[in-house]
Amino acid sequence: MNVRTDIIKPPKQDIFQSGKFRSIVVQSIVMFLVVAFLGWIVSNTATNMKANGISHGFGFLSETSMFDIGYLPFIDHTAAHTYINAFFVGLLNTILVAVLGIFLATIIGFLVGVGRLSDNWLVSRFCGFYIEALRNIPLLLQIFFWYHAVLRILPRAKNSINFNDHFLLNLKGLFLSRPVPENGFNYLLLAGLFSIIVIIIIYLWSKKRQNLTGKQFPILYFSLAILIIPFVIISFIYNFPITLEQPVLKGFNFKGGIRLIPELVALLLALSLYTAAFIAENVRSGILAISKGQKEAASAVGLTQGQILRLIIIPQAMRVIIPPLTSQYLNLTKNSSLAVAIAYPDLVHVFAGTALMQTGQAVEILFMTMSVYLSLSLTISLLMNWYNSVMALKDR
Amino acid sequence: MKLSNVLRLFTSILILSFGTSAIADTLSDTQARGHVRCGVSQGLPGFSNPDADGNWVGIDVDVCRAVAAAIFGKGGDEKVEYFPVSAKERFTKLTAGEYDILSRNTTWTLSRDAKIGLTFNGVNFYDGQGFMVPKALGVTSALELDGASVCVNTGTTTELNLADYFRANGMSYEPVVFEKADEVIAAYDSGRCDVHTTDKSGLAAQRTKLAQPDEHMVLGETISKEPLGPVTREGDEPWSDIVFWVLNALITWDELGLAGGDAVKSIVGDTSSTPEVKRILGVEGDTGGHLGLEKDWAYWALFEVGNYGEMYERHVGANTPLALARAGSPNAGWKDGGLLYAPPIR
Numbered sequence: 001m002n003v004r005t006d007i008i009k010p011p012k013q014d015i016f017q018s019g020k021f022r023s024i025v026v027q028s029i030v031m032f033l034v035v036a037f038l039g040w041i042v043s044n045t046a047t048n049m050k051a052n053g054i055s056h057g058f059g060f061l062s063e064t065s066m067f068d069i070g071y072l073p074f075i076d077h078t079a080a081h082t083y084i085n086a087f088f089v090g091l092l093n094t095i096l097v098a099v100l101g102i103f104l105a106t107i108i109g110f111l112v113g114v115g116r117l118s119d120n121w122l123v124s125r126f127c128g129f130y131i132e133a134l135r136n137i138p139l140l141l142q143i144f145f146w147y148h149a150v151l152r153i154l155p156r157a158k159n160s161i162n163f164n165d166h167f168l169l170n171l172k173g174l175f176l177s178r179p180v181p182e183n184g185f186n187y188l189l190l191a192g193l194f195s196i197i198v199i200i201i202i203y204l205w206s207k208k209r210q211n212l213t214g215k216q217f218p219i220l221y222f223s224l225a226i227l228i229i230p231f232v233i234i235s236f237i238y239n240f241p242i243t244l245e246q247p248v249l250k251g252f253n254f255k256g257g258i259r260l261i262p263e264l265v266a267l268l269l270a271l272s273l274y275t276a277a278f279i280a281e282n283v284r285s286g287i288l289a290i291s292k293g294q295k296e297a298a299s300a301v302g303l304t305q306g307q308i309l310r311l312i313i314i315p316q317a318m319r320v321i322i323p324p325l326t327s328q329y330l331n332l333t334k335n336s337s338l339a340v341a342i343a344y345p346d347l348v349h350v351f352a353g354t355a356l357m358q359t360g361q362a363v364e365i366l367f368m369t370m371s372v373y374l375s376l377s378l379t380i381s382l383l384m385n386w387y388n389s390v391m392a393l394k395d396r
Numbered sequence: 397m398k399l400s401n402v403l404r405l406f407t408s409i410l411i412l413s414f415g416t417s418a419i420a421d422t423l424s425d426t427q428a429r430g431h432v433r434c435g436v437s438q439g440l441p442g443f444s445n446p447d448a449d450g451n452w453v454g455i456d457v458d459v460c461r462a463v464a465a466a467i468f469g470k471g472g473d474e475k476v477e478y479f480p481v482s483a484k485e486r487f488t489k490l491t492a493g494e495y496d497i498l499s500r501n502t503t504w505t506l507s508r509d510a511k512i513g514l515t516f517n518g519v520n521f522y523d524g525q526g527f528m529v530p531k532a533l534g535v536t537s538a539l540e541l542d543g544a545s546v547c548v549n550t551g552t553t554t555e556l557n558l559a560d561y562f563r564a565n566g567m568s569y570e571p572v573v574f575e576k577a578d579e580v581i582a583a584y585d586s587g588r589c590d591v592h593t594t595d596k597s598g599l600a601a602q603r604t605k606l607a608q609p610d611e612h613m614v615l616g617e618t619i620s621k622e623p624l625g626p627v628t629r630e631g632d633e634p635w636s637d638i639v640f641w642v643l644n645a646l647i648t649w650d651e652l653g654l655a656g657g658d659a660v661k662s663i664v665g666d667t668s669s670t671p672e673v674k675r676i677l678g679v680e681g682d683t684g685g686h687l688g689l690e691k692d693w694a695y696w697a698l699f700e701v702g703n704y705g706e707m708y709e710r711h712v713g714a715n716t717p718l719a720l721a722r723a724g725s726p727n728a729g730w731k732d733g734g735l736l737y738a739p740p741i742r
Contacts, residue, residue, distance in 0.1 A: 052491050053513035053630040068559045070545075070571045079559035152586045171587045172545060251543040252590045253570070262588065263572075343574050343583070349550075354573065357484050357551030360512030 045363060060359045061087070067354055069345050071261050083355050090350035091372060097267055097346060098333040098376070104272035105332060106325075109279025116284050127280065134277040140338055142274055147266035147342045154262075157253060165246050174260040175247035184238030191230040199223045263344035267336065275332045279325060286321035287313060318391045326384035330377050337373070347372060422496050422628075422635035423688050426467060431475040433495035434460035438480045438576060441601040442712040442720075443501045443521075452478045455711045456499040458701050459520055459626050459643055463497060465700035466642045466693040473700035482575055484551035487512050491629055497639055498627040501595065503553045508627075517640035519625040520704075521712075522726035522735050523595040524618035525557050528603065531613050533590060538617040542567040547580045547589035549573075554594050557620040581605055595622050600718040638687050645694040647738040648676060649703035651729055656702030660695065676741050683741055694741065704736065705729075 015021050049056050061084040069077045074092045077085055116127040134142070152171070155161065160170040166177040199222075206217035235241070247257030290313055298308045339346040340353060352369040356362055426432055436444035436456060444454040461473035468475050479495045490498045491513050501523075502508075504516040527546075529535050538561070548555050550573045562569050572589050574580045581602045584592040592599065596614060603609045626643060628636045652673060654660060663669055664677060674680040678691035687693065701707065708727060712718045728734025 049513075051631065054491060055511050066556050066559060068562075068569070068571050070573065079556075079563050148582075152588070156587045252541075253543055253545065255543075340575060343572050343579070345573065349573070353484060353550050353575070354555065357487075358507075358556065360487055360508075362488050 049363070054360065056361065056364065058364055060361055060364075063359075065355065065358070067358065069350055070343075071264065071345050083351075083359070086355055087347075087351050087368070090345060090347035093345055093350070094333075094336055094339075094347040094372075095376070097264060097271070097336045097339065097344070100268055101271040101275065101332050101336065102329050104268065105275040105279055105328070108272060108276035109328075110283055112276060113280035113283025114287070116280060117287060131277045131280050134274055135281075139270060139274050139335055140341060143266060143270040143338055143342055146269045147262065151262040151266050157249060160249075160254075166244060168247055168254060171262065172253055173262050174265060175254045176258040176260075177244040177246050178256070178258045179242045180245050182238075182241040182243055184234070184241035187234050187238065188231065188241060191234050192227075195227045195230060198226050202226075261344070263339070263342050266342055267339050267344050271332055271335055275328050275335075278328050278331075282321050282324045282328065283317070285324075286317035286319075289320045290316050315391065319388075319393060322384060322388045322391060326381060326388075329380050329384065333376050333380060334373060420493075420629065420632040420635075422632050423467070423638065426496060430468075431477050432460055432464040432467065432497065433477050433479065434463075435479045435481050435486055435490060435495040435498040435500055436460070437500045438482060438578070440501060440577060440598060441604060442597065442716060442718045443601070444478075444480075444499070452476075453711065455521060455707055456501060456624075456626075458646075458707045458711070459499045459639075460497055462646055462697040462701040463639055463642045466638065466645075466689055466697040469690060469692070469696050471700070472696060482551070483549055483577075484575060487514060487627075490514070490627060493629070496628065496635065501598070501624045502627050503595075504623045504625055505553060513630045515628050515630050515636045517626050517628060517636055518643045519623040519735075520643055521597065521624040523597050523622035523624055525554055525593060525620040525622060526596040526599055526618055527615045528584070528592045528599045528612055529590065529615060531611050535615070538615050538619065539565060539567075541569065541591055543569065544590040545570040545572055545588065546591045546593055547572050547574065547584045548593055549577055549580050550575050552594070553620070553622065558593055561619045577602065578605075595624070597712060597718065597720055600712075600720055604717045634688055638689065641687060641741065642693070642697050644738040645676065645697055645741060646701065646704045646707065647729075647736050648741055649694075649698045650705040650736070651731070651738060652676075654698065654703060656698045656700070656706060660699050664695065672742075681742070 046056065062082050064079070065077075065081055065083050065086045066079050067086070068079055069086065069089050071093060072089060073096065075085070075089060077089045112127045112130055115123050116131065118124045118127070154169060154171045157170045157172055160168040160175075162168050168175040202217075202222060203219060206219050210216055245256050247254040247259070249255075294312055294316065295308055298312045303311065336346060337348040340349040343349070347369060352365055356365045359365070434457075436452060436454075439445050440454070442454055444452055444456040447453045457476075457478070460476050460478075464474075464476045465472040477495075479489070481489055481498075481500065483500075486498055486500055486502065487508070489495065499520075501521070503523075504519065508514050509516055527538050527541065529541075535541065541562075546558060546569050548558055548571055555571070555573065558569075558571065569591075572583060574583060577594070577598070580592065580594075583589055585606050592602070594602070596618065599614050603612055603614070606612055626639050628639055649656070654663065654673070663673065664679070669677070669679075671680065675683065676694050678684055678693065678695055682691055684691045684693040690696075702710070705722070708722050709715065712720050714721045722728055722734075723732065726735040728736065730737040
């Protein structure tokens with residue numbers, strides 16, 4: 001019998017039948033279309049701007065800005081400075097409110113979140129009410145509430161609410177005394193630094209000892225003692241090397257001291273109280289996610305209530321809390337752009353507002369502003385992902 | 397609110413990105429649409445402000461009405477669609493084509509004219525920037541304002557003049573910058589700022605909005621020149637010409653002392669009128685044809701809106717809440733020592 005060997009041969013590989021080849025082709029076509037589309041947008045925008053006589057490019061950044069900015073806690077800006085300087089002022093003001101906001105929101109959020117789980121009826125109901133009320137009112141309204149309803153009824157500068165001349169509150173903001181370092185302050189800093197190093201060494205030693213022998217060391221009391229004692233001694237030697245600079249009413253306003261403008265206070269209050277409501281829920285979900293058996297097992301081996309919370313509950317709860325916490329931090333940062341509604345000079349207000357208006361270069365300025373928020377968000381995500389990987393369950 | 401502003405700014409940019417750059421013919425587009433699209437303020441008494449019935453009124457609104465009347469003839473002044481815009485977004489939206497005339501107390505400056513693709517078409521109000529303070533402060537001159545908090549509107553020449561003035565006089569100040577004129581005045585009224593600054597006409601208008609207008613005063617200094625006028629997009633000369641000449645026709649009627657409404661009807665048939673009046677009425681010659689309009693364009697603008705003087709007295713003059721007397725101000729005609737001077741219509 002004649003065996004036809006050609007039949008059982010594998011069929012010749014047809015390149016167009018190959019799944020890999022097809023996917024490469026399809027992907028290249030899609031990629032090409034996307035790039036071509038973007039390119040068309042860019043060139044069309046440029047053509048239209050040219051046709052309409054609108055100037056373009058980033059040359060304006062080195063031009064003199066010719067406008068002033070009201071709140072300059074970090075770097076100086078006058079009308080003689082450039083637009084790029086105004087950009088950095090706005091950026092720093094945005095970062096300021098974002099950092100302070102994240103800090104406050106985290107603290108309030110954790111307190112309220114734990115409070116909601118409290119056995120105390122009043123505390124848990126109050127925290128529940130706080131969360132439901134603030135979560136469900138639009139943020140912009142809350143900002144308006146703090147700025148227009150609360151801070152606008154404060155007295156004028158001459159009749160400030162005054163605590164001991166160190167803490168003054170009026171329509172133009174919150175004025176605090178500022179600590180000013182005097183002769184000998186450097187020794188104080190040095191002592192502080194030294195104390196911290198000693199505390200770290202003791203901490204490492206005590207941990208090692210506990211691993212080896214199981215004996216514990218009262219680290220908290222020792223740390224406090226190491227921190228406070230040298231501080232007190234040096235303060236006595238140099239006759240307290242810190243003085244307080246008091247805010248003093250001169251002309252229209254208070255001079256000296258630290259000033260928080262009402263716009264910043266209102267924005268900060270609204271952002272942190274609003275975001276804290278969401279964080280509180282994240283915290284609650286994190287704690288509730290720990291099975292009851294963990295707690296019971298911990299108390300069975302003789303840990304105290306505080307130790308259970310610190311060593312068993314929180315480390316495990318953090319794994320559940322951190323990912324949604326990250327997105328709350330991102331929200332807070334992006335929501336800070338609502339500053340524009342109440343004259344707080346953040347990036348959107350100064351750069352995408354005044355500078356945009358004076359130069360008319362909307363495309364460039366909005367591109368830069370969006371890039372900044374993107375970078376800020378990515379930085380926060382990066383930090384939080386790193387923190388998450390530190391806290392994550394480690395396979396041993 | 398703020399977010400929707402950003403959104404609208406984005407659409408403007410999107411139009412810039414996706415729209416095709418055809419050669420603009422705003423007049424044909426307007427005639428086909430059947431109404432003029434006009435950008436106005438979000439409420440500035442005397443200039444552009446909704447009245448009790450929700451109709452837009454004011455000296456800036458009248459410019460748009462006059463242009464519409466010149467294009468559409470009898471009853472044309474009603475054929476206007478108004479777009480209230482903030483100071484910040486007014487130019488972006490104009491260049492993106494959301495409206496065709498920006499008549500919104502806008503100062504004519506070099507950089508706006510040359511840099512952001514705008515054409516300025518004459519001046520309908522000569523203004524200057526001033527300061528308003530509470531009388532209780534005891535301040536009598538702007539030179540005493542060192543260290544004050546000043547409330548100001550963002551995206552305006554006001555903001556820049558303010559910086560110039562304090563810098564030139566070696567004084568410091570704290571600018572508190574708001575997006576809307578209403579927010580500025582509310583902040584000033586509450587005491588957040590010691591001083592409110594804008595164009596003097598604006599100060600007069602906004603003083604009427606304060607809780608106790610009598611307790612505030614406008615300081616004597618005028619720190620800038622603010623020629624306010626209608627703006628159009630660069631690159632459509634015929635359209636810009638129409639806006640320019642309609643405004644100047646209103647000024648010419650004022651120079652000739654001819655009032656609008658029924659008063660002007662009797663002149664049309666009057667054969668004893670001067671050749672100049674006949675020419676502008678469209679009885680002789682064809683000035684309208686050169687602009688792409690009907691012969692009687694200037695007649696209808698006058699008939700529906702009135703001459704410049706009537707416009708002025710109706711909205712900002714001595715008998716209005718703003719109480720800005722025209723005589724002796726730069727807004728008087730050139731024969732009376734003012735700055736208003738229309739080029740000849742021929």
